[in-house]
Amino acid sequence: MAEILQNKTENAVLVGVITGKIGDEYTSESTLNELKELAETAGASVIGIMTQSRPSPENATYLGEGKLRELADFCDLNDVDLVIVDDELSGTQQKNMEKVIGISVIDRSTLILDIFASRATSNEGKLQVELAQLKYMLPRLSGRGTEMSRLGGGIGTRGPGESQLETDKRHIRRRIETLESELKDVEKRRSLMRERRNKDGFQTVVLVGYTNAGKSTLMNLLTDAGVLSENKLFATLDPTARALELNDGRTVILMDTVGFIRKLPHHLIKAFRSTLEEAVSADLLLIVNDISNPEYKVQLNVSEKLLSELGCTNKPTIKVFNKCDIENIWHKGDEDSVYISATENRGISELMAAVTKKLSSGSRKIDLLIPYDNASLVSQLREEGKLLCENYVENGIQASVIIDKKYEYKYTDYEVKEE
Numbered sequence: 001m002a003e004i005l006q007n008k009t010e011n012a013v014l015v016g017v018i019t020g021k022i023g024d025e026y027t028s029e030s031t032l033n034e035l036k037e038l039a040e041t042a043g044a045s046v047i048g049i050m051t052q053s054r055p056s057p058e059n060a061t062y063l064g065e066g067k068l069r070e071l072a073d074f075c076d077l078n079d080v081d082l083v084i085v086d087d088e089l090s091g092t093q094q095k096n097m098e099k100v101i102g103i104s105v106i107d108r109s110t111l112i113l114d115i116f117a118s119r120a121t122s123n124e125g126k127l128q129v130e131l132a133q134l135k136y137m138l139p140r141l142s143g144r145g146t147e148m149s150r151l152g153g154g155i156g157t158r159g160p161g162e163s164q165l166e167t168d169k170r171h172i173r174r175r176i177e178t179l180e181s182e183l184k185d186v187e188k189r190r191s192l193m194r195e196r197r198n199k200d201g202f203q204t205v206v207l208v209g210y211t212n213a214g215k216s217t218l219m220n221l222l223t224d225a226g227v228l229s230e231n232k233l234f235a236t237l238d239p240t241a242r243a244l245e246l247n248d249g250r251t252v253i254l255m256d257t258v259g260f261i262r263k264l265p266h267h268l269i270k271a272f273r274s275t276l277e278e279a280v281s282a283d284l285l286l287i288v289n290d291i292s293n294p295e296y297k298v299q300l301n302v303s304e305k306l307l308s309e310l311g312c313t314n315k316p317t318i319k320v321f322n323k324c325d326i327e328n329i330w331h332k333g334d335e336d337s338v339y340i341s342a343t344e345n346r347g348i349s350e351l352m353a354a355v356t357k358k359l360s361s362g363s364r365k366i367d368l369l370i371p372y373d374n375a376s377l378v379s380q381l382r383e384e385g386k387l388l389c390e391n392y393v394e395n396g397i398q399a400s401v402i403i404d405k406k407y408e409y410k411y412t413d414y415e416v417k418e419e
């Protein structure tokens, strides 16, 4: 009997409407190149790219009628298994496109969710991806079930699985509720862990940045963490934390996190809140950039925009330009920007110097006991420093805070000195 070949590569065609508008969220040659990388990461082989210039996508079919026919003919002639659209499709657009073309049509969000689904290993990661997938699916569910089973599995259908696709919306809503409450527990655990680290006086440095920039490679170089780093998008989903000793002998926590990308599905950002929260609570962010990528400025912008959406504005930050070995670009850095190669171990002492400097900009940890009469000082502390913990005890509020030396004088009366 013939053996059934598993994991046959799917032939994919990428499709995008070029509106001529400029911005991260609009399709362009560069977002299509990135879509190609995403498709290849998911295991597809891209055999064609089709674009249409029009002021906006067609409401019912995404592409105009003629172009859609052209796409259907192309798919027919070339044994295409899958069409991947660079924008997020409505349920109607997707259904109508599938009707005309006769094969699976998925969008960029589904592809990203699919990659995340195949990468998720931890319980937390799996819960987050499933939640994002279900939330994406729910409004698109009506009448999709039978078509999907006709079209079969493959890219864009991994994750919660087909049987769940076909169950009714109520069932999915219930599952969403369960996932959300499980994730709340995870979030609580994470925030307790953060609190404990804070209490122990550890500051955290978090590696963030565009996917494939080299965050995990740098993490491994600095801490021997042994995390997976590879030339694929979204190699890392779960945050990993390790101790890192600074030049001045202090120990901080270094953390590796999930990468960013353009047009990240907003359900995914929401579902990954507990993970992304690590960046929000960081004492210092290292935004890692792949300087050899012609799009690195756009990528840096996307990272910065996402970080500010997460509420990371005004956080101490160092821009780390990585992969300087590739184009041999070695600028002189300063405490805000450093130029390194994580694979060749170059520029690392400059990076460590910048980190040490940023983390010791005149702040220190103080323990206070604030009488209840002056309880408003606690909110002031929150604004002026980093409140690590507060405890309501009989004679007042015990608070530990990391505060800039310039504000310290305001609180000396309440300081609890260690015996």
Ligand SMILES: Nc1nc2c(ncn2[C@@H]2O[C@H](COP(=O)(O)OP(=O)(O)OP(=O)(O)O)[C@@H](O)[C@H]2O)c(=O)[nH]1
Residues within 6 Å of the ligand: 210, 211, 212, 213, 214, 215, 216, 217, 218, 228, 229, 230, 231, 232, 233, 234, 235, 236, 237, 257, 258, 259, 260, 322, 323, 324, 325, 326, 340, 341, 342, 343, 344
């Ligand atoms: N030439 C060169 N390649 C590098 C450098 N740093 C990382 N890489 C390569 O870039 C690829 C991606 O590295 P990762 O460390 O996995 O990137 P990441 O930022 O963790 O990516 P995600 O986890 O997907 O967000 C790997 O193939 C690395 O070997 C560098 O300094 N120079």
Ligand SMILES: [Mg+2]
Residues within 6 Å of the ligand: 215, 216, 217, 228, 229, 235, 236, 257
């Ligand atoms: Mg990584």
